[in-house]
Amino acid sequence: MADSMAPQMAQAAPGDTPGTTKRDFLMLTTAAFAAVGVGGIVWPFVSSMAPARDVLALASTEVDISPIAAGQSVTVMWRGKPVFVRNRTEEEVREARAVPLSELKDPATDESRVKKDNWLVVVGVCTHLGCVPLGQKPTDAKGDYNGWFCPCHGSHYDTSARIRRGPAPSNLLVPDYAFTSDTMIRIG
Amino acid sequence: MAIGLHDSDVKNPVLRWIDQRLPVITMMQKEYGTFPTPRNFNYFWNFGALAVITLTIMILTGVFLAMSYTAHTAHAFESVERIMRDVNYGWLIRYVHMNGASMFFIVVYIHIYRGMYYGSYKAPRELLWILGVVIFLLMMATAFLGYVLPWGQMSFWGATVITNLFSAFPLIGPEIVTWLWGGFSVDNPTLNRFFSLHYLLPFVITGVVFLHVAALHVTGSNNPLGIEPKGPQDTLPFHPYYTVKDSVGMVAYFAVFAFLVFFMPNYLGHPDNYIPANPLVTPAHIVPEWYFLPFYAILRAVPDKLGGVLMMFGSIMVWFALPWLDTSKVRSMRFRPVARIFFFLWVISFFVLMYVGGKPAEQPYVIIAQLATAYYFLWFLVILPLLGKFERTLPLPESIAAAVLGPKASTGGGPLPAAATAKPMEKA
Amino acid sequence: MKLLKALAVAAAVAASSPALAAGEAPAPPNARFGFNSFFGSFDRAAQQRGFQVYKEVCAACHGMRLLSYRNLLDLGLSEPAVRSIAASVNVQDGPNDEGQMFERPARLSDRFRSPFPNEQAARAGNNGALPPDLSVIVKARHDGANYVRALLTGYVEPPAGVTVAPGMHYNEYFPGHQIAMPNVLNDGQVEFADGTRATVDQMARDVTTFLAWAAEPEMEQRKQMGVKILIFLAILGGLVYATKRKMWAAVKH
Numbered sequence: 001m002a003d004s005m006a007p008q009m010a011q012a013a014p015g016d017t018p019g020t021t022k023r024d025f026l027m028l029t030t031a032a033f034a035a036v037g038v039g040g041i042v043w044p045f046v047s048s049m050a051p052a053r054d055v056l057a058l059a060s061t062e063v064d065i066s067p068i069a070a071g072q073s074v075t076v077m078w079r080g081k082p083v084f085v086r087n088r089t090e091e092e093v094r095e096a097r098a099v100p101l102s103e104l105k106d107p108a109t110d111e112s113r114v115k116k117d118n119w120l121v122v123v124g125v126c127t128h129l130g131c132v133p134l135g136q137k138p139t140d141a142k143g144d145y146n147g148w149f150c151p152c153h154g155s156h157y158d159t160s161a162r163i164r165r166g167p168a169p170s171n172l173l174v175p176d177y178a179f180t181s182d183t184m185i186r187i188g
Numbered sequence: 189m190a191i192g193l194h195d196s197d198v199k200n201p202v203l204r205w206i207d208q209r210l211p212v213i214t215m216m217q218k219e220y221g222t223f224p225t226p227r228n229f230n231y232f233w234n235f236g237a238l239a240v241i242t243l244t245i246m247i248l249t250g251v252f253l254a255m256s257y258t259a260h261t262a263h264a265f266e267s268v269e270r271i272m273r274d275v276n277y278g279w280l281i282r283y284v285h286m287n288g289a290s291m292f293f294i295v296v297y298i299h300i301y302r303g304m305y306y307g308s309y310k311a312p313r314e315l316l317w318i319l320g321v322v323i324f325l326l327m328m329a330t331a332f333l334g335y336v337l338p339w340g341q342m343s344f345w346g347a348t349v350i351t352n353l354f355s356a357f358p359l360i361g362p363e364i365v366t367w368l369w370g371g372f373s374v375d376n377p378t379l380n381r382f383f384s385l386h387y388l389l390p391f392v393i394t395g396v397v398f399l400h401v402a403a404l405h406v407t408g409s410n411n412p413l414g415i416e417p418k419g420p421q422d423t424l425p426f427h428p429y430y431t432v433k434d435s436v437g438m439v440a441y442f443a444v445f446a447f448l449v450f451f452m453p454n455y456l457g458h459p460d461n462y463i464p465a466n467p468l469v470t471p472a473h474i475v476p477e478w479y480f481l482p483f484y485a486i487l488r489a490v491p492d493k494l495g496g497v498l499m500m501f502g503s504i505m506v507w508f509a510l511p512w513l514d515t516s517k518v519r520s521m522r523f524r525p526v527a528r529i530f531f532f533l534w535v536i537s538f539f540v541l542m543y544v545g546g547k548p549a550e551q552p553y554v555i556i557a558q559l560a561t562a563y564y565f566l567w568f569l570v571i572l573p574l575l576g577k578f579e580r581t582l583p584l585p586e587s588i589a590a591a592v593l594g595p596k597a598s599t600g601g602g603p604l605p606a607a608a609t610a611k612p613m614e615k616a
Numbered sequence: 617m618k619l620l621k622a623l624a625v626a627a628a629v630a631a632s633s634p635a636l637a638a639g640e641a642p643a644p645p646n647a648r649f650g651f652n653s654f655f656g657s658f659d660r661a662a663q664q665r666g667f668q669v670y671k672e673v674c675a676a677c678h679g680m681r682l683l684s685y686r687n688l689l690d691l692g693l694s695e696p697a698v699r700s701i702a703a704s705v706n707v708q709d710g711p712n713d714e715g716q717m718f719e720r721p722a723r724l725s726d727r728f729r730s731p732f733p734n735e736q737a738a739r740a741g742n743n744g745a746l747p748p749d750l751s752v753i754v755k756a757r758h759d760g761a762n763y764v765r766a767l768l769t770g771y772v773e774p775p776a777g778v779t780v781a782p783g784m785h786y787n788e789y790f791p792g793h794q795i796a797m798p799n800v801l802n803d804g805q806v807e808f809a810d811g812t813r814a815t816v817d818q819m820a821r822d823v824t825t826f827l828a829w830a831a832e833p834e835m836e837q838r839k840q841m842g843v844k845i846l847i848f849l850a851i852l853g854g855l856v857y858a859t860k861r862k863m864w865a866a867v868k869h
Contacts, residue, residue, distance in 0.1 A: 051369075055377065152345075168493070
């Protein structure tokens with residue numbers, strides 16, 4: 001950049017051959033202008049690989065949570081990803097809240113991760129490399145912290161779906177959701 | 189001869205007419221006919237030609253598979269099984285393509301080890317080596333993209349895990365992943381672009397292979413002694429000597445290839461990839477194809493996500509720097525008794541990584557992977573630079589001809605002369 | 617290695633901690649299927665009996681959507697026989713001129729009819745479990761044929777101390793041991809036309825043979841072609857090597 005500016009400034013200085021500097025300036029301006037054009041051509045191609053409008057339109061999904069008994073979970077699809085909706089037992093809530101923040105790899109209180117004490121809603125995608133952790137079915141391995149366990153690379157999540165051990169860097173993501181009634185939630 | 193026409197030696201009038209206007213026949217004659225080639229190649233020098241043959245086979249079978257394949261999440265799995273069941277010889281073409289990927293990596297790994305052992309990357313062949321590493325990276329990308337296409341469980345989860353690697357990069361990581369997917373998970377847009385790129389990249393590879401071969405024909409080939417030919421007594425014309433020797437290797441190679449395709453076509457694959465992709469169920473053990481396992485093991489050996497990703501990419505990037513990391517003047521490890529031992533240890537570490545990469549992420553595999561990863565990098569970054577300074581190399585023969593024809597042709601055939609192994613090691 | 621694995625599993629079970637490997641099962645015994653050997657082919661009679669077992673037992677829950685009725689000709693069944701097998705099943709076709717979907721007897725070109733119209737219906741009808749499609753099941757499991765046979769004959773009483781969840785069944789060879797599929801094979805359950813006694817083991821072997829063929833219908837052709845190509849390459853290899861020797865004879869290298 002500094003180099004390209006030099007002839008431009010030199011133009012005002014007397015003693016230079018004006019023809020050369022003018023030519024350099026013109027060439028640079030032309031090249032820069034052409035570069036903008038090339039950028040303009042490249043962008044539609046790059047952008048075409050980003051999510052298309054129909055993909056973006058699949059924004060939200062509704063879940064009826066009335067059939068989920070305490071201690072049970074369901075998995076619903078949202079944007080092609082599983083979302084875990086768990087009706088936690090009091091024991092599990094107590095367990096999640098008894099942990100001091102200092103013990104957590106990605107500190108977050110359980111209260112900050114739920115909207116109603118017993119209902120936990122998280123995206124069921126391991127934050128390491130995107131596998132679906134086990135723990136939704138009663139027969140699944142739940143890991144050492146009684147929450148979820150990712151079979152791919154051994155990440156353990158607790159009853160608040162926070163990462164406790166293993167390579168995952170952060171807690172299972174809490175999606176945007178809202179209770180539209182006592183028995184309905186809307187995700188997204 | 190008319191002005192501007194090439195001065196052709198070709199006798200046949202039709203071919204001569206062509207050669208005068210586009211001297212391809214002269215060029216072939218020069219590069220593959222009389223091309224002076226060191227007279228002392230061993231069979232490890234077959235593998236470059238074998239790689240070209242495999243690339244051709246892959247492109248050919250791939251083009252025909254694409255005629256029957258459907259790149260859609262709802263149809264991909266069935267379209268592959270239709271190829272296997274209903275398309276005439278579809279099973280043959282698909283099994284050749286599927287096992288061809290494995291054969292390609294076997295050939296290229298041997299080609300790379302050969303280059304490393306005989307110091308083929310050293311000046312003046314640095315760029316030749318770098319182009320080779322570029323080809324290897326393109327091959328990895330192509331193989332990964334291709335493995336996704338049958339849309340089985342391993343396809344889907346492999347794609348998910350590998351694309352998620354990019355989410356490790358700070359700030360823009362998640363955006364990159366969404367962009368790669370064209371959505372919020374691996375889905376139909378992902379499958380479509382993977383198919384498009386899988387079809388494209390082999391032709392890019394072909395282009396880089398041309399550059400690789402062109403660079404080779406500027407410097408000429410290295411050879412098992414690692415000393416440059418000094419004159420015509422050191423070389424033989426490529427044809428017929430090496431065309432026929434490559435043919436021997438080719439037939440042997442085809443026999444191995446055919447054995448795999450016809451008698452154990454699924455041996456190197458994973459049974460889970462015959463289960464259609466299911467975004468809700470992750471298979472118990474996700475493993476990439478065998479040829480990625482060493483790098484996958486390095487990824488898992490590091491407990492930190494970004495660190496693991498960087499180490500994994502770094503494990504190949506370090507190959508680019510190899511010509512400058514190896515400070516020794518001597519090319520061939522035949523004359524480097526100490527380096528040879530550490531190099532074999534490196535090859536072993538590579539295979540150990542391959543083994544633990546296929547095992548679950550539990551102890552003791554994690555610690556083994558960490559030790560092997562440590563040695564992998566130690567070899568490139570510490571041992572190799574230091575060896576150039578401290579290793580006492582064996583005396584080099586005066587010339588290739590002297591070594592081959594001389595009264596005491598002492599440097600036996602094998603890559604590992606027995607006399608030279610044991611003692612010098614103690615000095616290291 | 618095996619011992620280590622066994623110890624690890626034993627330790628995991630003893631401590632009743634979640635086994636990381638999600639329940640290792642013992643390796644299935646080698647059932648010595650002929651088609652598993654290098655030059656082996658399928659036993660036609662076993663294939664036909666196996667199809668009968670599939671049709672009368674498995675097909676109640678498991679589809680084979682990649683197979684068509686015409687494929688049964690490969691089993692050595694006559695065309696009229698296959699036509700009548702197909703015609704005994706109604707498949708959906710349409711829409712007709714009135715725009716309605718309708719049912720008609722299946723033809724040779726139709727795919728096997730699946731017992732459930734979709735995954736959700738299959739789960740609803742099976743207590744939440746999904747009976748997998750069997751088209752490629754033998755390719756889709758480690759040591760496929762031996763595993764399928766072992767699974768079908770692997771129903772045993774659960775060992776003391778193991779509680780089997782409601783709706784689940786204990787199977788020695790299923791990973792995790794708890795499988796939703798009940799033991800479906802009982803002695804004498806089907807009547808084979810060729811007079812073979814329908815013991816549980818016989819039926820399991822036969823249906824496994826049928827499923828192995830369904831997964832790899834090209835296998836016999838593949839092996840035959842492989843033998844020819846290897847012979848060809850052996851001869852070519854000899855010729856090329858002789859040529860090479862001859863050509864290099866005058867050169868020291």
